[in-house]
Structure formats: structure tokens, C-alpha cells
Amino acid sequence: MQSWLVPHQRLLSQQLAQGRLAHAILFAGVAGAGKSALANWLVQALVCRQPGKDNDQGILFACQNCKSCRLYRQGSYPDFLSVTTDAKNIGVDDIRAVSTFVEKKAHLGQNKVVLLPMAEKMTTAAANALLKTLEEPGLSCVLILVSDDLEMLLPTITSRCRLYDIRPLSGQALLENLGRDKGRDKGQAEVNLFANVSQLPELTDEAVYRQFRLFTALLLDFLAARRSRADLLALLNENTYAFRWLEYMLVTMARSQYNWLSWSGIRAELADTGINRGEQSAAAGDDAGQLPDTETIWQVYQLVIACIRQLKSMVQANAGYLSEKLLVDIEAVLDK
Ligand SMILES: [Zn+2]
Known part of the structure; x- marks a missing residue:
């Protein structure tokens, strides 16, 4: 056991x-x-x-x-x-x-x-x-x-x-598990981030963990500055965990448990990944954008939950269409 x-x-x-x-x-x-x-x-x-x-x-x-x-x-x-x-x-x-x-x-x-x-x-x-x-x-x-x-x-x-x-590992244990081969101390912000996602057992897999980091960066970039939309959409469509990650990130943010200090670190990491962000990267500059307030995050969270329910309730859901529509709906809420 x-x-x-x-x-x-x-x-x-x-x-x-x-x-x-x-x-x-x-x-x-x-x-x-x-x-x-x-x-x-x-x-x-x-x-x-x-x-x-x-x-x-x-x-x-x-x-x-x-x-x-x-x-x-x-x-x-x-x-x-x-x-x-x-x-x-x-x-x-x-x-x-x-x-x-x-x-x-x-x-x-x-x-x-x-x-x-x-x-x-x-x-x-x-x-x-x-x-x-x-x-x-x-x-x-x-x-x-x-x-x-x-x-x-x-x-x-x-x-x-x-x-x-039933939760696989506590936040600290998960962090130690993940951080074992990272070697560098990223401080308290990182601890806070992972304390909140200790319900994601798949993150003990190093490759999945890297995808999760990328996902987090793209999501925050999207929420704060409406960038990384295409990459985020691709991840939602290709990664089987992505919708659950989306739900976890948002519920964590909606409950104000997220430590926004880590945002700059995550941005740096996004740059490190060197992923091709197409023409968006030129416009990205140094502007970190502004993360939405809790009320807005809460509205976004409701959209995500509704979308996940829809995905689950349809026998052959057109997932690609639904996730694209979700991002459009989220943008509408963010721009209100
Ligand atoms: Zn017996």
C-alpha cells in the first residue's frame, strides 16, 4: 500500500x-x-x-x-x-x-x-x-x-x-520529490506554488512536470497580457492533464492562495524554454501585464468548470472547438 x-x-x-x-x-x-x-x-x-x-x-x-x-x-x-x-x-x-x-x-x-x-x-x-x-x-x-x-x-x-x-503527497514532500535534481533554491515562492498543487500526482514524472511548468507560464501570460493564446490552446488540446491543471490553477488563484511573487520567476522560465511563440514574442517585450483580480479569476474559473462539464457530458465532444471557445470566453471576461 x-x-x-x-x-x-x-x-x-x-x-x-x-x-x-x-x-x-x-x-x-x-x-x-x-x-x-x-x-x-x-x-x-x-x-x-x-x-x-x-x-x-x-x-x-x-x-x-x-x-x-x-x-x-x-x-x-x-x-x-x-x-x-x-x-x-x-x-x-x-x-x-x-x-x-x-x-x-x-x-x-x-x-x-x-x-x-x-x-x-x-x-x-x-x-x-x-x-x-x-x-x-x-x-x-x-x-x-x-x-x-x-x-x-x-x-x-x-x-x-x-x-x-486521498492526496498522494503533501506539498513539501512533493516539492522535495520534484526539486531533487533541480539543484537551485528558488525560495519560498516555489514552495507556495507547489504546496497548492499537491493533488497532482502526475507531477512526480519529470517530463510531465516540465509540461506543467510550461502550462503555468502560458496560462499566466495569457491571463495577465492576453499572450501565448495559441500555445495554451495547443497544450489544452494535446495534454490530457491540461484541463485539470487549468482547474487547479484557477481554484488556487480564486482562493487567493497563490503567491504572485513567483510570477516573475515563471516569466523568466518561460523565456528559458525558448519555445516558439510566433509573432507574439516580438510584441511581448518586458511588459509582464497585470494579473486579474480575484473576482475576475473566479468568473474565469466558473467558465472553466462549465467547459469541463460539457466535455465530460458529451459522448464525442468536439474538444478542439470547446477549448477554443473557452479561451475566447475567458478573454471576454478579462476585457470586461
Ligand atoms: Zn478472513
């Missing part, structure tokens, strides 16, 4: 041992954060009749030997339901199966467990149906929801679950 999951395991083990485990649990965090591994571990700990305990860490683990563990391994433990679908959405019928399962008496007199690995795929109707189940008094079942996309879940669902926010 990855190191950052261990504290969650410890906490959940404690709650489980003391009978305080919530009946509705939500593991949220970016893709690759280890949510599935954590969910599978918890399911097995719940299923097992005589879970063991790692005394050093205080973590429960399934014995793998009891009848329940054996049945679970064979995929025939009767009191476990995993709601998976190849379809685009988890619909009302899928959730009806959950309700039926929840109402039934446990076959083995043990815990009943429902796992929803991609909870954000629930339609609104399905989520509302699940809500009814969550509100049942004396729910004799543990529901484990997993999602990399909290935004797509109904607030009424998230508010009824105990949320476990």
Missing part, C-alpha cells in the same frame, strides 16, 4: 474495531491517488470474519483463510455488491439493485458491503435513488463510494457520506 494511504488505513481500522465506521464512505481524490486499493482493502477487512492486526501500524487486514475470505476471493461472497458498468452512466436500475441488496438480510450474518467504484457516473435520478437508500434508518450495510471527480457528485450525496480525501 502506498505510504500516503497508511494513515487512512489506520484511522479506518480504528473506526472499524470500535464500531464507529460510517455507513456511507466516500473516497475522493485524483486518478492514481490509490483510492481503489484503499477501497478494496476496506471491503476485504469488512468481509473477513477474523481480521488480523498489524500491531506496528494498528491496521486491520483480512485473514484470507476464513470462509468469507475464501468466498470473496472466488467472487462468490453473497453479501458484497460492486456496482460496475461499461455504460456511460450508472442509471436508476443499477441503484435499484443496490436498494434490493441493502434490504435483504445478510446471508452469512456478517457485514454487507456495497462498492461504487465510479460514483460520479451516477445520473441525477440514480443519485436521488441512492439518496433514499442512504436515508434508510438502521442501514445494515456499508456503502463505499469512490470518485475522482467530486464536482460531478450531487452535494446531497457527498454531505451524507464521510469523506476521505
Whole structure:
């Protein structure tokens, strides 16, 4: 199990041992954060009749030997339901199966467990149906929801679950991870920048990290001086992470957590990359431009969220068109 999951395991083990485990649990965090591994571990700990305990860490683990563990391994433990679908959405019928399962008496007199690995795929109707189940008094079942996309879940669902926010590394640890071979001290500004993006596990990859730095520079150049538009658009269209980076950067900026001191450093780095910025570079000069105020950033953020939702909701979205339209809309907000 990855190191950052261990504290969650410890906490959940404690709650489980003391009978305080919530009946509705939500593991949220970016893709690759280890949510599935954590969910599978918890399911097995719940299923097992005589879970063991790692005394050093205080973590429960399934014995793998009891009848329940054996049945679970064979995929025939009767009191476990995993709601998976190849379809685009988890619909009302899928959730009806959950309700039926929840109402039934446990076959083995043990815990009943429902796992929803991609909870954000629930339609609104399905989520509302699940809500009814969550509100049942004396729910004799543990529901484990997993999602990399909290935004797509109904607030009424998230508010009824105990949320476990799974983040791969803390800001400082990530920074050390990234900075190991950088050699030069860029000071506090850099720390602040990365403290805020510690939810981006892909940045531990050096090549992706360089792309992220470039993305940040282009975004800030665009927001402050309406430059780098074409390069930013290209990155949005080509880099699978770019929209998420956009969302993270803006929410960080909107919450005023961003340390603007790093802006000059980032500009210098943009110059270092030597990327071809076409005719724009001639006009760029030394004018750093002016970064928008928080209110404007907030409006831009709303545009980005709307665009991301649109991208996700369309079966075959014309991504190129949407991202180009997004930048035009952002410019309109900036120029207001
Ligand atoms: Zn067991």
C-alpha cells in the first residue's frame, strides 16, 4: 500500500474495531491517488470474519483463510455488491439493485458491503435513488463510494457520506520529490506554488512536470497580457492533464492562495524554454501585464468548470472547438 494511504488505513481500522465506521464512505481524490486499493482493502477487512492486526501500524487486514475470505476471493461472497458498468452512466436500475441488496438480510450474518467504484457516473435520478437508500434508518450495510471527480457528485450525496480525501503527497514532500535534481533554491515562492498543487500526482514524472511548468507560464501570460493564446490552446488540446491543471490553477488563484511573487520567476522560465511563440514574442517585450483580480479569476474559473462539464457530458465532444471557445470566453471576461 502506498505510504500516503497508511494513515487512512489506520484511522479506518480504528473506526472499524470500535464500531464507529460510517455507513456511507466516500473516497475522493485524483486518478492514481490509490483510492481503489484503499477501497478494496476496506471491503476485504469488512468481509473477513477474523481480521488480523498489524500491531506496528494498528491496521486491520483480512485473514484470507476464513470462509468469507475464501468466498470473496472466488467472487462468490453473497453479501458484497460492486456496482460496475461499461455504460456511460450508472442509471436508476443499477441503484435499484443496490436498494434490493441493502434490504435483504445478510446471508452469512456478517457485514454487507456495497462498492461504487465510479460514483460520479451516477445520473441525477440514480443519485436521488441512492439518496433514499442512504436515508434508510438502521442501514445494515456499508456503502463505499469512490470518485475522482467530486464536482460531478450531487452535494446531497457527498454531505451524507464521510469523506476521505486521498492526496498522494503533501506539498513539501512533493516539492522535495520534484526539486531533487533541480539543484537551485528558488525560495519560498516555489514552495507556495507547489504546496497548492499537491493533488497532482502526475507531477512526480519529470517530463510531465516540465509540461506543467510550461502550462503555468502560458496560462499566466495569457491571463495577465492576453499572450501565448495559441500555445495554451495547443497544450489544452494535446495534454490530457491540461484541463485539470487549468482547474487547479484557477481554484488556487480564486482562493487567493497563490503567491504572485513567483510570477516573475515563471516569466523568466518561460523565456528559458525558448519555445516558439510566433509573432507574439516580438510584441511581448518586458511588459509582464497585470494579473486579474480575484473576482475576475473566479468568473474565469466558473467558465472553466462549465467547459469541463460539457466535455465530460458529451459522448464525442468536439474538444478542439470547446477549448477554443473557452479561451475566447475567458478573454471576454478579462476585457470586461
Ligand atoms: Zn478472513
